[in-house]
Amino acid sequence: MVSVLTAQTMHSQRHRDPCGACVDCEVRKMAICAALQDDALHALEAIMSSRKLETGEMLVEEGAPKLKVFSLTSGLLRLFTLLPDGRRQISGFLYPGDYLGLADDGTYSQTAEAVVPSTLCCFSVNEMDELMDQHPALKDRLYVMTREALRQSRDNQLVLGRLAPVEKLASFLLVLSAQAKRVGHPDNPVHLSMNRTDIADYLGLTIETVSRCFTKLRTQGLIHLPDANTVSILSHRSLSAVAGTEFKS
Amino acid sequence: MVSVLTAQTMHSQRHRDPCGACVDCEVRKMAICAALQDDALHALEAIMSSRKLETGEMLVEEGAPKLKVFSLTSGLLRLFTLLPDGRRQISGFLYPGDYLGLADDGTYSQTAEAVVPSTLCCFSVNEMDELMDQHPALKDRLYVMTREALRQSRDNQLVLGRLAPVEKLASFLLVLSAQAKRVGHPDNPVHLSMNRTDIADYLGLTIETVSRCFTKLRTQGLIHLPDANTVSILSHRSLSAVAGTEFKS
DNA sequence: CGAATCTTTGAAGGAGATCAACTATAGTGG
DNA sequence: CCACTATAGTTGATCTCCTTCAAAGATTCG
Structure with a gap:
């Protein structure tokens, strides 16, 4: 996807040269740039730089001044908060097309790290703010994404507060x-x-409980686990029943 | 506060006659109308009607088309989701100045009920949308409030997922x-x-556990309970320590 | 191949849920 | 005004389930 880059092992690559044109972007129709007119898109592209993260690399830290915002083009990020004693709550994962900085005013309210090697579009907050003033559609788009994030976060509250471990895992899958x-x-x-x-840190459980729940779902014939990181859903219907909550998919 | 109204026992009163001018409003500086210029405020006032709710009354129901949005002027609302089997998760409470409809696109994503008798400013979604196009400051204000709601919801995820019952209650207080x-x-x-x-439904606990946690905090000398609905905080510092998380107050 | 990490599984313990009873408070009607 | 009832809150006993502690696979990577 990023043909001009040399070694993926380089740290925090950043360059003004965009990774291919926005028009070719794989997440073009989902990200912040969705539903933008050509002029707005080009203006956005003009202030964009790209960035790569490797596994485990931190992108932003809770409490730091919010100077940049990001749009994830590939990979996966986790967004989390730490308690003083080390307990961690992952509030959500960012997938390609998702935007980092929706919730934040002034400082980042959570830490973001790459779960797998990831690529992002990177914008200066100041430039983005200017652009939003010139292109209301951009602001509207961000607002829509923020509302969506809020609904998702509230759905998670239901999962965390009222679902049993197996139900949590089923709904997560x-x-x-x-x-x-x-x-x-x-x-x-x-x-x-x-x-x-x-x-575990996303569902409010321990890793042992998560593992046992995987085993339980497998034993009940709802899923198959060719390996630990691959889940084949054998009965979508039964899994939904276990999740207890019908999700709009 | 609402001098022209007659009996509080009337059901679902609604009338175009605003409950006193916005300039006298107690939540003027916190609600959606905060930081609005006079012209925007008057335009907002022009499309506003008021509404009263009594204890337990439902304002909007999850899944219903979003035709109205509201600004709470007095009282308290709970926002919640129900599971098919009756389990309930309260995602948050709305206090005076809070806005109902931040997360919703098209349909209400949660049910809202009055916890105590409440009064609201009521707006048609269509009129509000028109007004936002004419007054960008209004849209910006709503966006700020949405970001704040998102941060709050994510804080709640931490509470629900990673705090022990006493810690939950302490942080709640x-x-x-x-x-x-x-x-x-x-x-x-x-x-x-x-x-x-x-x-209990807010913190993801049972009422018995909530009660026991109150007793525990009282026994430890952190709070005093003159009656079940009044909590006197004896040691703010110790209570914060129990909550485990330093909250920005 | 061997070290490190991740995942699974087992055994034991504890914390919160459940079930049940009791108390307190408020509201009702005699 | 006072029993009577209904509702809300507290407390106790038990049980279950999740966590904790521990160890054994499984997978990855040098």
Whole structure:
């Protein structure tokens, strides 16, 4: 996807030379740039730079001044908060097309790290603010994405507060599957890019409980696990029943 | 506050006659109308009607088409989602100055009910949308409030996913206290408008556990309970320590 | 191949849920 | 005014499920 880049192992590559034109972008129809007219898109492209992250690399840290905002083009990020004693809550994962900085005013309210090697479009907040003044459609688009993020966060509150462990995992797998489809990946053998610790910290469980829930779903014949990071959904219907909540997919 | 209204026992009163001018409004500086110029404020006032709710009354229901949006002027609302089997997750409470409809596109994503008798400013979505096109400051204000709501929802995810019951309750009481101060109410003897079931469904606990946590905090000398709905915070510092998370108040 | 990391599984313990009873408070009607 | 009822909150006992602690596979990477 980023043909001009040399070695993927280089740290924090950043350059003004955009990684191919926006018109060729794989997430063109989902990201912030969706539903923008050509002039707005070109203006956006003009202030854009690109960036690569490798696994585990931190992009922004909670509390730091918000100087840049990002649009994820490939890979996966986790967004989380840490408690003083080390407990971690992942509030969500960012998929290609998602935007980083929706919730933040002035400072980042959460830390973001790459779960897998990722590529992003990178914007200066000041330039983005200017652009939003010139192109209201851009601001509207961000607002729509923020509302969507809010609904998602509230859905997560339901999952965290009222679902039993197996229900949590079942609903997580269904959301992952729907998400994969949205990005154009296969939605049935779902690939888990994140490890058990990430899943546990997202669902408010321990890794042991997550593992046991996988085993339980497998034993009940609802899923198949060719390997630890691949989940084949054998009965979408039954899995939905376990999740307890019918999700709009 | 609403002098022209007759009996509070009337159901769902609604009338175009605004409940006093916006300039006299108690939440003028916090609600959607904060930071609006006079012309925008008057335009907002022109399309506003008012509404009263009594305890337990439903304002909007999850899934219903979003035709109206609201600004709470007094009272308290709960926002929640129900599971098919009756489990309930309250994602948040709306206090005076808060806006209902931030997260929703087309249909309401959650149900809203009055916890205590409440009064609201009521707007047609269509008229509000028109007004936002004419007054960008209005749209910006809503966007700011949406970002704030998103941060709050993510904070709640941390509470739900990673705090122990006592920690949950302690943090809840601190947030309530800070909220009361913000609205201009006394922040130390905190008055609990909601009952134990509401608190339980907000914190992802049972009412028995909530009650036991109250007792535990009382036994440890951190709070005093003159009656079940009044909490006197004896040691703000210790309570914060129990909450485990330093909240920006 | 061997070290490190990740995942799974087992055993034990504890914390919160459940079930049940009791208390307190408010509202009702005699 | 006072029983009577209904509702809300507290407390106790038990049980279940999740966590914790521990160890054994499995996979990856040098």
